[in-house]
Amino acid sequence: MKTFKGGQHIDGFKHLSREMAIKTLPLPSQVIIPLSQHTGAVCEPVVKKGDMVKTGTLIGTSDKLISSRIHASLSGVIKDILEYNHPILGQAQAVIIDSDGNDTLDSAIVKRTKIELLSKEQLLEIIKNAGIVGLGGAAFPAQVKLNPLKPVDTLLINGVECEPYLTCDYRLMLEHTNSILKGIVLMQKIIGVETVIIGIEEDKLEAIKLLRNKCVEKKYNIEIVCLKAKYPQGAEKQLIKAILDREVPSGKLPFDVGVIVSNVGTAFAVFEAVYNAKPLYERVVTVTGKCVKQPSNLKVRIGTRFKELLDFCQGFTQTPGKIIMGGPMMGMSQYTDDLPVIKGTSGILVLSQKEVQEFSQGADQSCIRCGRCVNICPVGMLPYALSLCVEMNKLDKAAQYNPFDCIECGACTYVCPAKRQILSGIRLIKAVTR
């Protein structure tokens, strides 16, 4: 089975939500839509307080190359445009929309016909107008990624979902198989490549079978590769290494080795944008955790508050100790549940106070040089050495250990038996030597 060097299987707790079919969250009465939800320039609002908007109406845009448009996810009235809690940025400008309860679609949202007649440029324009970003986590504007500066020969579709707990991509692959495949074919056309490969971990066998059958049935020229279930298999560079045996050097991007990597969620968004003319105003979010009463996969409008998702999952069985946006390995902990879902929100994970205590016990003991971090590091670094540089306050010595190679997957910190905050140390080194 294909894989990369390093890494380790991490008990996923995916069973909590993997059998839960995607449910649509009831329409919230209010949404908070940040004007920055992507990598790149912040959008300027094109609406003002008091304006009426419909579901899918453009509310923010930017003339910068690397940016992504923002749309209303409800029909209603713009209540305000102000600084609001943001799950990544802390605080950011956001458009607050009060729902009128009707969810009236914007007049531009009508099913397209004659898709096959659309040119590459037209398709890119559609994707740009729909505000699609990479839904795997980094939220990079899709129209930029799909129009690479160098020639590429392969499109890789990331269906790995190696983060523990998260199951939204898995459910999407099971429930929207045809749409995802159609989205992939569109991306294939845009990039103009022959080779398209979907990588999925072995623990998602059902999704693999289903996609394989559909590809045969519809005669798509798409290969589905079964990958070893191992963290961080879904990291872009590790995926390329596993499937194509090409290595993207530090500081380079996939197109430098002739590859574009895109998430299955993004493929689905491309399908919706092209076939249904629907902008990216909703996504699937996994709400999970051992202390969440009813873990679920929910289709929610962008801008819905975390607490509405948690309420829908019937709250907690134990006192929550940590709310994380994303998975437990790379997600960001939050200080409140009064936060909007943004385009990059793949999951909301809640750890109980007890779990948080367990995981923080006995932190920062002496390094015993066991080498676990070295063996697991997917980019061949010496994490323990960097950690010692921080401990000894010799940050100037850290440069020789290539701290900027780090993809911040956190595997070193996960396996450390001395419970050292290795990744925090590497982040510190990166921050002060940048």
Place this chain on the structure above:
Amino acid sequence: MSEKSNSVDLAITSSPHIRSKETTAKIMWSVTVCLIPSGLVSVYAFGISVFWIILTSIICAMASEWLFNCYLQKKPNSLMDGSAVLTGLLLAYNLPPGAPLWMAGLGSFVAIVFAKVVFGGLGFNIFNPALIGRVFLMASFPVLMTRWPALSNIDAITAPTPLAVFKDGFSRSNVLNPIEIINYSYQDLFLGLRGGCIGEASVLALLIGAMYLMFKKYISWKLPLSFVATVGIFTWIFGGSSLLRGDFLLHILSGGLILGAFYMATDYVTGPVTIQGQIIFGIGCGIITSIIRLWGGYPEGVSYSILLMNMVTPLIDRFVKPKRFGDK
């Protein structure tokens, strides 16, 4: 719910938010437990006095750790991490079964204080503490350290170790078949019915424990194998009356090779961190052990080989690094 969840303290930390269940203490205690079968065989073979030696050694190691690391330096209690107990146990395993108790205690004290605490405690020592203890005792009390009691008869001061017999024969260059003159069969050597240090008694018992450690991935099989194989090959080539006539099985099964290769050369702190580095470390240990055994002044060379390679560890770590992702 929302007011309630806002009122509780939500922890803010950087990722990752989960940790594996492995801890330093769990690893140390596992190694300790895996060494117990060998000790039991030794008690069976040499009598209950062996048990008192082991106990004294462990207690002195813990007392030294507490006094010099925790009490005098006011560091957090490090007794429960299991490293002091393990050092004490390994030191005892490196003593002859007839060693006096004070010697066990002194060895542990030296091991903990002069080989570990003065370097900064667990994780900072350069040499394997138990081996420093042993080498200190060897240098200070050479007679007591090489007094090998016969099986089940501690008082008899005869019964030299298989390797000592071999060495005697080898230096006179008239041994055609050493296994015949040492009065032990390979089975005896493997099962543990022979003279030697406390922990060297049974290869089988040591391997049972080591299997568990390898199964749990606490140690890699690559380092011990490269160590043992190197000794085997080296002694096969040079250890006989002519080239390629050496009795490599005798060398592999006797002395402290198995104990050293599986339990002391694999010490995390004093060995290389990369697998490739560990293989180099193992080969180096094997060559030095063979040279000492065949041509050196001692019948046994495992302790010195590991300590000498401990010295080279920083050098190995400097030059043997994992391949940087993206490099050709």
